Amino acid sequence: MIRFDAVSKRFPNGTTAVHDLTLELPEGGITVLVGSSGCGKTTTLRMINRMVEPTSGTVRLGGRDVLEQDAAELRRGIGYVIQQSGLFPHRTVLDNIATVPLLLGWGRRKARTRAAELLETVGLTAEAGKRYPHQLSGGQQQRVGVARALAADPPVLLMDEPFGAVDPVVRTQLQDELLRLQKELNKTIAFVTHDIDEAVRLGDRIAVFRTGGHLVQCASPAELLARPADGFVADFLGAERELKLLSLTTLAEVPVERARVVREGEPAPRADGGPYLVVSAGNEPLGWLDPEPGGSGVPVPVRALRDTDSLLAALNESIASPTGLIARVDAKGVLTGVTARETIHEHAGRNHREAAKGAAEAAAPLGAGTGALGAATGAGPTPGGAV
Structure with a gap:
């Protein structure tokens, strides 16, 4: 043009x-x-x-x-x-x-x-x-x-x-x-x-x-x-x-895991080993709740991410999350599940290695670059989490 x-x-x-x-x-x-x-x-x-x-x-x-x-x-x-x-x-x-x-x-x-x-x-x-x-x-x-x-x-x-x-x-x-x-x-x-x-x-x-x-x-x-x-x-x-x-890779590549949820206004769950995600009547994530003894009982606000958000955003959010989990939502803001910090780190590392490999191949005397950013492999997102 x-x-x-x-x-x-x-x-x-x-x-x-x-x-x-x-x-x-x-x-x-x-x-x-x-x-x-x-x-x-x-x-x-x-x-x-x-x-x-x-x-x-x-x-x-x-x-x-x-x-x-x-x-x-x-x-x-x-x-x-x-x-x-x-x-x-x-x-x-x-x-x-x-x-x-x-x-x-x-x-x-x-x-x-x-x-x-x-x-x-x-x-x-x-x-x-x-x-x-x-x-x-x-x-x-x-x-x-x-x-x-x-x-x-x-x-x-x-x-x-x-x-x-x-x-x-x-x-x-x-x-x-x-x-x-x-x-x-x-x-x-x-x-x-x-x-x-x-x-x-x-x-x-x-x-x-x-x-x-x-x-x-x-x-x-x-x-x-x-x-x-x-x-x-x-x-x-x-x-x-x-x-x-x-930032060029989306969260869609990273698997979704089932979320442990409690509805807003319902009694707090038992302390049985793990944080819960408080959700609204429309299944929108509201905050993290720690049921363990000594917890405040007050949900910590959550910033949910969509599949279209970048892997860099997911990495940053996973580090900031008090639970080591990020909440995942669809285009309407409805909860689809969660993803653990370790899973995000694994995919981030894989993308880094793929990029480094592509750069090395391009720099080789007879090498042909295979692409700057290899797509992460592995299973795609699982169907909707336990919401």
């Missing part, structure tokens, strides 16, 4: 922002451009919609050179989201979202109908559409920015550090929302960030740039983490890159 062929950008002061870049961004995927400040990632992004024009080389969108297209028309066919949303302060949220459809001549009623649909798509209420940007939280403003970029249903979405100005909790929520939307809409997304954790979480492919606009490596998150091209990439990924590999 998007291709850079030997593209360079040099500014009049002699600065080279992008150097001889050849890169392809696959259709329907999220390609993350990552690197430190001044490495050329934003300049690269802006050359796609001609906010910056290349000094040499060719940028093609859908097989066509972007320089051969009218700049205004090109931009109206590309969604663009920036940090701090860039909303028009004098327009309501609904009218902000309707901006591009109105420019394309949709008509006010059709444009506002589309805007109202997108409010729901990005998780905002109809009431929010009547407000002005300053009346929304930072996270809500970013959701509006995404909705505005999607308003004319463009095939391409450019996102320049869109979540960089919000707090970590909201940032995670926005990342989840983007992944959900991408699963539904299947856009071609170019995403700029300086945060490697965000890149690993969101990207189908990650392009790492170094200062001076040099592309060092472009690969899947798993391949990048297991086999960095050189010391620069390894340093940028950080000392915990092996742990980051665990």
Whole structure:
């Protein structure tokens, strides 16, 4: 969908922002451009919609050179989201979202109908559409920015550090929302960030740039983490890159065991060797209860995980759990069972060994890498636990 062929950008002061870049961004995927400040990632992004024009080389969108297209028309066919949303302060949220459809001549009623649909798509209420940007939280403003970029249903979405100005909790929520939307809409997304954790979480492919606009490596998150091209990439990924590999594996691979449960409001169980999980009438986990003598009798709050959560999240939660167990729930929050800390550690170690093996094979003179992150073997989750 998007291709850079030997593209360079040099500014009049002699600065080279992008150097001889050849890169392809696959259709329907999220390609993350990552690197430190001044490495050329934003300049690269802006050359796609001609906010910056290349000094040499060719940028093609859908097989066509972007320089051969009218700049205004090109931009109206590309969604663009920036940090701090860039909303028009004098327009309501609904009218902000309707901006591009109105420019394309949709008509006010059709444009506002589309805007109202997108409010729901990005998780905002109809009431929010009547407000002005300053009346929304930072996270809500970013959701509006995404909705505005999607308003004319463009095939391409450019996102320049869109979540960089919000707090970590909201940032995670926005990342989840983007992944959900991408699963539904299947856009071609170019995403700029300086945060490697965000890149690993969101990207189908990650392009790492170094200062001076040099592309060092472009690969899947798993391949990048297991086999960095050189010391620069390894340093940028950080000392915990092996742990980051665990964020690419989901808890679905780890077996579920039966849970010992007690209903909320029922008498405390006998002290017969093990903690119980207090559940609601709807089988939602509420807390751990220790029936042993000396226990407080008050349930300790529990943070339940789903199969879609990462193995890294499960590892962290198992360490924090007072019982050494994590509670597992389905998409509706209903208990499916528990998993022991030892089981999670075993699967984490297996993934680490598989990744190390893949890296060693890739480094061998005649070896061919078999994949950056081997899938853990073993039995899949057992059917619902004793709930």
